[in-house]
Amino acid sequence: MDETEEYKCVNCGEAASALYRTYGPSVLKLTKCEKCKGIVDKYIEYDPVIVMIDLVLMSREAQRHILYNTEFKSFWKLAIILIMLETYGVWRSDSLFSIGVNSVCGFENNSTNLSIPINISHSVPESWKVNCWAWSHVEKSDEDNDLFIWEKDFYVQFTSILCGILIFIATAHLLMKMVSPFSTNKVPIMRVFKAFTLADVGILFTLPMLVWGSDTSADTRTIHLLLVYLYSFVVFLNVFSVTYECPVPITILILILSNITKYITSFHATPVLRRLFAY
Ligand SMILES: [Zn+2]
Incomplete structure (x- = not known):
């Protein structure tokens, strides 16, 4: 790794110049942190499986290890897989976002579509409902059984979700910068993408439910999706706290705002993209 690159102590976030020092060909000593006196990064000796388990358990130490002390070069491959998974859920109308869209547009729920019990369609401004045609399209292509349209539909939805995610990242990053203008904590944009x-x-x-959940009731699916969303939100809160070192309430507020901008963007991007592809 680059000599000038700065590492961080996984326990307290203090900068460190090295993770270990070598004394001869077979002697290696892990660096101790100057602030908390702990080992700067215990994870460099750990098996990747342990690191992964700690990540699932939302350990901030493991998150710091990945974000600051490893290169995490192929993160974009992982990002593409994750966006495709999110797209698949939306494309199949099997996601919280789809529930939101169905409620906003007042679509009747059938066996494949999830919805919330209260009807909020009346309180939605008409200017929004203009875009609903693009979302009802999904069900029509379902009956057409035309693979080409299905595929095209997937690409449109993928691009729409991607736009939403880019807006999410931009909103979160800008707001985080605005609330801590004098912070010495520099956050390069690549680290934001990695985070x-x-x-x-x-x-x-959400994958188990998407693969094996076709027999389960809409309620069970909705509860499952809600739990995953809640877990996901806490993971985001942890990772963004580690990245920006802002107070937790501010980070929560910014994450909520960024999520709203993300979904509004995706909702309006799909009709634009459909017009662009002219179908
Ligand atoms: Zn430390």
Whole structure:
């Protein structure tokens, strides 16, 4: 790794110049942190499986290890897989976002569509409902049984979700910068992308329901999705706290705002993209 690159102590976040020192060919000593006197990064000796388990358990030490002390170079491959998974859920109308869209547009729920019990469609401004045609399209193509349209539909939805995610990252990053203008904690944009990818891994927990959940009731699916969303939100809170070192209430507020901008963007991006692809 680059000599000038700065590491961080996984326990307290204090900067460190090295993770270990070598004394001869077979002697290696882990560096101690100057602030908390603990080992700067115990994880460099750990098996990757242990690191992964600690990440699932939302350990901040493991998150710091990944974000600051490893290169995490192929994060974008992971990001593409995660965005595809999120797209698949939305494309199948099997996600919380789809529930929101169905409620906003007042679509009747059938066996495949989830919805919330209260009807909020009346209180939604008409200017929003103009875009509903793009979302009802999904069900029509379901009956068409046309693979080409299905595929095209997936790409449109993928791009729409991607736009939402980019807006999410931009909103979160700008707001975080605004609330701590004098912070010495520099957050390069690449680290933000890595942090997003690391936090977004929680979405993998929707996979069992998407694969094996076709027999389960809509209620069970909704509860499952809600639990995954809640878990995911806490992971985001942890990772963004580690990245920006802002107070927790501010981070929560910014994450909520960023999530709202993300879903509004995706909701409005899909009709634009459909017009662009002219179908
Ligand atoms: Zn420390």
